[in-house]
Amino acid sequence: MSGKRIVVAMSGGVDSSVVAALAARTGAETIGITLQLYDHGEAVGRVGSCCAGQDIRDARAVADKLGIAHYVFDHASRFQESVMDVFADEYMAGRTPIPCVECNMGVKFTDLLNLSRELGADCLATGHYVQRVMGADGAELHRALDPARDQSYFLFATTQEQLEYLRFPLGNMPKPQVREIAEEMGLAVAFKPDSQDICFVPDGDYAKVVRKLRPEADDDGEIIHIDGTVMGRHKGLIHYTVGQRKGLDIGGQAEPLYVIRLNAETKQVFVGPKQALAVASATLRDINWIGGDFEGPLQVKVRSMAKPTHARLEGDTLHFHNPEFGVSPGQAAVFYNKDRVLGGGWIEETGAVAQQWLAGAEV
The missing domain is CATH 3.40.50.620 (HUPs)
Known part of the structure; x- marks a missing residue:
């Protein structure tokens, strides 16, 4: 060198x-x-x-x-x-x-x-804990050797041009x-603790940071069951995310309730049983592809800690082979072929699994 x-x-x-x-x-x-x-x-x-x-x-x-x-x-x-x-x-x-x-x-x-x-x-x-592997058509992005440290989910938007220049x-x-x-090598940081939080939210209180940047974030609204029943009121959409179970402050229910959907325009939080979280598809935006000529079924992660699931990509729509739970707009869907990262996109909206008992409900 x-x-x-x-x-x-x-x-x-x-x-x-x-x-x-x-x-x-x-x-x-x-x-x-x-x-x-x-x-x-x-x-x-x-x-x-x-x-x-x-x-x-x-x-x-x-x-x-x-x-x-x-x-x-x-x-x-x-x-x-x-x-x-x-x-x-x-x-x-x-x-x-x-x-x-x-x-x-x-x-x-x-x-x-x-x-x-x-x-x-x-x-x-x-x-970053990812691998850059030289393939027949140039640099490829692969998962890290250590699954517990792998950061490939967070690098799905890396472009091919950037990948050619980067080293990991x-x-x-x-x-x-x-x-x-x-x-x-005598480096003083050898035993420095790893950072576990988002750098600008070191205490883990996301809502506090959002309130500081957007004072109107505490606007309240209704908590509604997907069957139309008003269950109570919430203290701001920023306290909720799709798939959340704890912190709903709704007691006395026969079965656990989860956040199914958030409506920012009406400031409503929709809740329901776990089955209502099942989605069959997801519409993506800003898809980045670094998979070369790869064609065929994909393995997809819809959350950083989620296990890969099988899906196929048609245009900007991702179709899951099996119902997927807790898919939240704003998160990323990252595509894999075994250990290779093929790209990914931002989840814009989801398509619910058709279920008899959900007929007519807007989920």
Whole structure:
């Protein structure tokens, strides 16, 4: 790698720090870049938020230890517009957003990639747990070797052009091995805890963040059973998502009730039995395809933690082979062929499974 230049996206965590160390070890000129996106972690005194001030200091300390250049770029306004505002608006529209995908699509794999090219780098390396495999027609995106760490669901919107330029050195490693490398190289972040939350929601209170961005988020409305019975009132759509069971504050029912649908226009939350969550299809928008010439039935994940299910894609409509439960507008449907990521799209709406007892009900 002598004569080559590698830019590494450094968040201040152990994963990206090890990527920087591995890049420097190759003999290539290595440059670390950290994007300052949102400093809420520092404001609440919590370590572990990837955009917090402490993490920037950790990234700089690792770069100093490795003897590589390190730059911090302020992209807070861009992050606010392309990630946080979208997050709030999606909740206000009755959908369940995935801000990490929006961040990868924009700030990380667009802005950071452009910065890397401007610096004359031969590639951009990140600490994501996915594998980049060279196939007959170019680079392919595959699941990580360690299923527990796999992040491929969140990278479905990666384009073929971006994939050719990106590198994911950790995709074939289990996390303990990554920490061992960090410890061997004397990196202070070797045992730093993983960030478990969305970076700008470090305490897990999504509703609080949405209320701050959109004060009208607390508008109340009716909770309605899908049979038309008004069950009570809610304190804002932002507290609910499709498939939710807890927190409905509806007692005395013969069977558990789940959130079936949200209507942002009328501010109504529709609830019903678990069977009513079953959907036969999903209409997608903004489909990204990186599967080359692949044709045939797909394996699809409709939530990051869901097991893959079989489906076929016809135009922008995904047809499930078996009823799928808890499919929420705003989430992503990600396509796979075994371990290879073929692409994915955003779930716009769902088609309910026809059931005798649901005849006439608007679900």
